[in-house]
Amino acid sequence: MIGMGPFSIQVVAALVAVLLAWVAARQAARWLPGGASSKAAGGLLFDAVFLGLVAARLGYIAQWWDEYAQSPMSMILIGDQGFTWWVGVLVAWVFIGWRTRSARILRRPVLMGMTAGLLAWFAAGGVLDLLQRSAPPLPALSLATIDGQPVVLDSYIGRPVVLNLWASWCPPCRREMPVLEQAQTLYPEAAIVMVNQGETGQQARAFLAGERLQFRDVLLDPSSQTMRAFASRGLPTTLFFDEHGRLVDTHLGELSLASLKHTMLRRFAQFQPIKTDKE
Known part of the structure; x- marks a missing residue:
């Protein structure tokens, strides 16, 4: 829960x-x-x-x-x-x-x-x-990329995963998006996986293009099965998995850059953030 x-x-x-x-x-x-x-x-x-x-x-x-x-x-x-x-x-x-x-x-x-x-x-x-x-590992949910290609969620096992559940209508989801985009640069060893809940590929693409956001891993979950799998009660939800697919931390609500870095430090101390021009 x-x-x-x-x-x-x-x-x-x-x-x-x-x-x-x-x-x-x-x-x-x-x-x-x-x-x-x-x-x-x-x-x-x-x-x-x-x-x-x-x-x-x-x-x-x-x-x-x-x-x-x-x-x-x-x-x-x-x-x-x-x-x-x-x-x-x-x-x-x-x-x-x-x-x-x-x-x-x-x-x-x-x-x-x-x-x-x-x-x-x-x-x-x-x-x-x-x-x-004791939570189940990263599940083998059948999702799709934003371009419609099938992908199984547990295919990301093998490296740390930050799994973010979001929707374009969700204000805190929109506010935290730049933080997660920046995390891709800060933590290249981890997979920052953005799983859209309940929307079409067209809606997700339009939102990301309008906000000029670029994510390497955007998946579509039109039936919101990922929320049900993890008993998530709201959006945004961010789940942290280790390289073996085990759930090690959860965050319900908006992430700040500080809280993201803090969780990464506690759970994946071996991965130090890469310095960027903003720091």
Whole structure:
């Protein structure tokens, strides 16, 4: 499973972890001696989470500043899921310590809530990794090139594959296209495969020509069987496969250049991006 409704499974896991942290903080405030306010503990927990998310985003932008500087608007598009988690956790803990300097009775329940949320988040991450490792390999779906030539999807096994599911009517698909086009130059060892969902070859060609986009591998999937094969709930969806055809990462929603490079670094560290004139 890649997503639940319009949200990626990673986002859902993060929301569940925050909710668990809030519940744990309120319950700890009720149970611990001293009479701490459960409402105050829950409110402080949410304040710390919000500040931590902002700090995690800013930390990620700083880490990938050169990439975000090429497209400044992408800094506010948090759908790329670019966060440096340890920066956010550190800032949240410091904030809790500062806010409870004169109300120490709140510190323990809020920190307990934060710890419960982090444990749940890490556990969910481990489960998601296991699910990805057990996912079926790149399937033998019968698709066609944009010129109508038949091709089987698993014929790309043998090198890393970045499989992007898109449609011309999808605004975030359109916005991320230049990033994926650039990825062809940055990562020539990988196959950047653009699989159009539910449209005709004429529609796909007209869109790519109108946007002056050039991709080496554009496939047509008029019945959207690729979305069904991977239980994708929305577009765009980007799937990362290793050279053996195993699914190693997924991304539901718009990619930024930073988030693409980050995933390539984590999953295919042996392939360093080639320097371009834009960098």
